[in-house]
Structures are given as C-alpha cells and as structure tokens.
Amino acid sequence: MTVDDPWTGVSALVDPSRRALYDYVRRAGHPVSREEAGDATGMSRGLAAFHLDKLVGAGLLRARYQSPPGQLRGRGRSPKVYEPAGEGIAVTIPERRYQLIAEILAAAVDDDPAHAGRAAGQHAHERGRALGTALAADGTDLTTALTHLGFEPHPTADRILLHNCPFHALAARHTALVCGLNHAFLTGLLHGLGATDRRALLAPRPGRCCVELPSGRP
DSSP, X not given: OOXXXXXXXHHHHHSHHHHHHHHHHHHHSSOEEHHHHHHHHTOOHHHXXXXXXXXXXXXXXXXXXXXXXXXXXXXXXXXXXXXXOTTOOOOOSSOOOHHHHHHHHHHHHHHOGGGHHHHHHHHXXXXXXXXXXXXXXXXXXXXXXXXXXXXXXXXXXXEEEEOOOTTHHHHXXXXXXXXXXXXXXXXXXXXXXXXXXXXXXXXXXXXXXXXXXXXXXX
16 A cells, blocks of 8 residues: 555545445456446446545555547547555554565575575665665654554663564564564664664563663664
C-alpha cells in the first residue's frame, strides 16, 4: 500500500460500496473504467466515480487516463481508469514487520547461501543504516523513527525501552536468529540516524523487545 498510515485504508473500506468497488478492481486484472465498475457493482457512474476517487485518495487505488482499444489519441477525452495500488493492506495490533525480516533473510540467501546467517546480519545492519540515513535526511528523530517502525519506544532517564517487538511471532520461535537480526538492524538504524549518544544492547525480557537503547557509545 502507498499510504504511510494503513488505518486510512481500513477506514476507506468500512463503506460497503467502496469495499465492493475495491474488490472488483483488484480481481479485474485490467484497468477498470468508472462505467465498468458501476455496472459490475450496481452503482451509477457518478456514485462509482465518487467512491473510486476516495479509494485513490486513501492510497488503495491509482488512477490514470487511458484511451479505449482502437481509439486514436486526440479523438475525444480518454476515460479515467483505476487499478490496484501496491500489494494490499495489512493491519496488526501491536504493529508487526514480518515482511522486513523476510526481505533481509531472502537477500541473505541470495547473496551467500552457504553462510546465510552471517549474511543476514550484514543485510540487517545495512538495511537499518540505509533507513536511518533516509529518515535523518527528512529530519526524523530517533524516537519518531522507532515509533514509525512499531517498536513502541519508552524513554527513561538513561535508556530507551522498546515495549513492542515488530517480529514477535518469529522471535518466539527462532529467538537467537531474529533477536540477532533485530540487534543488527537497530545498530544500523542508530548509525544512519547519527544517534551517537545511543547504542543497541541485547537485553531480552518478557513482554518487551529483546533490544534496548542505553545512553553511551558501544
């Protein structure tokens, strides 16, 4: 999905008419015009257009103008058509980031299948550093970055505790691997953000992320 807040998409799909239109466009397999969408869902063209544009605004669909097959350019106005934006929408409470771990592990296997564990740690660090660098360029601070990633940070006098593990289910089954990757990722994130006053420390405790961020250099 293309929006930063998935709840925007969830809210848009509460309306049954918008959900019907969204489902139809996703299943169609081709760009869908307002007329086709309205006919398929039993709505007028105007009502379908209204809801389709709301779905575009929520980041669930994208729209463009496309000439019908056989029509030469410049002959009449091309109709507006809609197609899915991204891979869909997923919401979890508390927030999870399983795709991030999957991408790191897949990259590690592609890069060095004989030593995938070591490669995964390197990829996790590089992914965290790249993300931190991009966020720093936008002026994002450490606490905001951690919140955006779903860690639920809680600053104390001398450290930042992370009350949520975005990789919880995997960490419960593959603790050493996933916690090691999480540690490498957060170390890279600190480097990318330029947060030289913090370090990532493995400190597993029940009900919290396995990493905390105390003050001080490594």
